[in-house]
Amino acid sequence: MTHDQLSKNLYILQNNINTELQAKKFDIAKHREENGSGGDEVDVANSINDLNRIISDANKLKVKQRQIQAAIGRAEHGEYGLCIECGEQIPAGRLLSLPLALRCVDCESLQPYR
Ligand SMILES: [Zn+2]
Numbered sequence: 610m611t612h613d614q615l616s617k618n619l620y621i622l623q624n625n626i627n628t629e630l631q632a633k634k635f636d637i638a639k640h641r642e643e644n645g646s647g648g649d650e651v652d653v654a655n656s657i658n659d660l661n662r663i664i665s666d667a668n669k670l671k672v673k674q675r676q677i678q679a680a681i682g683r684a685e686h687g688e689y690g691l692c693i694e695c696g697e698q699i700p701a702g703r704l705l706s707l708p709l710a711l712r713c714v715d716c717e718s719l720q721p722y723r
Contacts, residue, residue: 610701616684623677633667
């Protein structure tokens, strides 16, 4: 599998994430509507917890969406799959399992624990 073929996976990822994000936005809108109708305190508390969870999921998806966009940007400049530290090609196998990997295994291992 070439890096060119691998970069095509990014568009599939982008499509998936856009669909997921749309679904979350729909859930959030629905939740806000339902919250307007009241209910007892426990219902409201549960509903707020649900809503916060959906919003936090949506925000995680947005972060991922930005990472995918950045990777697509690199692909358009022919830089997808090049390690951002040492400039070496990241092996195809690594990109297959981690399409958004920015570093080769060697450079990744030198990163401080996050
Ligand atoms: Zn490297």
